[in-house]
Amino acid sequence: MAERRMFTKKIIDSDAFLDMPLTTQALYFHLNMRADDDGFVNNPKKIQRMIGASDDDLKLLIAKRFVLAFESGVVVVKHWRMHNLLRKDRYSPTQYQEEMSLLVLKGNGSYTESIEILTDSAEDNQLATAWQPDDNQLATQDSIGKSSIGEIREGKGRVDYNGIRDAYNTLCPSLPAVRSLSDARKKAIKARLNSYSEDDLLEAFRKAEASDFLRGQNNRNWQANFDWIIKDANLAKILDGNYDNRLSYTGRKSKAAEMLDDSYRMMAEWAGGENE
Numbered sequence: 001m002a003e004r005r006m007f008t009k010k011i012i013d014s015d016a017f018l019d020m021p022l023t024t025q026a027l028y029f030h031l032n033m034r035a036d037d038d039g040f041v042n043n044p045k046k047i048q049r050m051i052g053a054s055d056d057d058l059k060l061l062i063a064k065r066f067v068l069a070f071e072s073g074v075v076v077v078k079h080w081r082m083h084n085l086l087r088k089d090r091y092s093p094t095q096y097q098e099e100m101s102l103l104v105l106k107g108n109g110s111y112t113e114s115i116e117i118l119t120d121s122a123e124d125n126q127l128a129t130a131w132q133p134d135d136n137q138l139a140t141q142d143s144i145g146k147s148s149i150g151e152i153r154e155g156k157g158r159v160d161y162n163g164i165r166d167a168y169n170t171l172c173p174s175l176p177a178v179r180s181l182s183d184a185r186k187k188a189i190k191a192r193l194n195s196y197s198e199d200d201l202l203e204a205f206r207k208a209e210a211s212d213f214l215r216g217q218n219n220r221n222w223q224a225n226f227d228w229i230i231k232d233a234n235l236a237k238i239l240d241g242n243y244d245n246r247l248s249y250t251g252r253k254s255k256a257a258e259m260l261d262d263s264y265r266m267m268a269e270w271a272g273g274e275n276e
């Protein structure tokens with residue numbers, strides 16, 4: 001089982017999450033840190049008692065559907081696959097396959113109970129148990145949309161445009177979302193895949209989300225978007241690290257970087273120590 005865990009700001013910066021008491025938020029982080037590679041936790045009450053949280057904290061996480069509970073006492077982090085990126089060589093399937101069989105994986109990467117999906121279209125009925133990390137592909141994003149990111153190319157020369165769109169929307173929550181795919185966008189995507197791999201696209205999306213400048217922290221108040229990222233010259237510069245965050249000329253970190261470091265330290269302390 002992988003030892004490191006990640007969190008997407010799309011969830012932990014939401015009003016629904018931040019409106020909860022700090023003890024409830026802390027319990028959520030602890031459950032994430034101790035979950036298996038599919039997001040399941042078999043001892044939520046022990047963790048609750050260990051950190052001094054109350055029964056109401058756990059009940060609130062369940063009521064607000066940040067975690068889903070089963071009759072067996074096991075819980076699963078609803079947005080686990082939106083949070084975490086795992087490679088196949090570090091992934092161990094959960095032992096709670098009976099509970100897993102009761103879930104489906106929605107297009108945005110979150111779990112939900114299968115009974116909620118029964119009345120939806122057949123296209124959305126993607127069983128969570130069908131998901132597996134694919135060789136060198138990132139496990140979390142492998143199940144976005146109707147097909148996996150590891151299978152962006154479908155058949156001979158076919159491209160899963162919806163999968164690429166959904167990968168961008170999930171990996172770049174701070175940037176303008178893509179709602180539709182015009183012929184021009186499809187043409188640009190197909191052209192990039194003639195020169196770059198699927199992994200390159202995912203890496204560019206991650207680097208764009210991590211870049212203060214591309215997210216809009218610049219003197220022009222300008223923000224990158226999908227169409228800008230997918231251009232050949234811009235994609236190359238992103239992958240080359242031209243937009244990676246840098247130390248200021250004084251040698252001090254930017255305020256955003258300091259806040260991010262503080263957040264990492266806080267989560268590390270909650271987890272019981274500093275990560276290497």
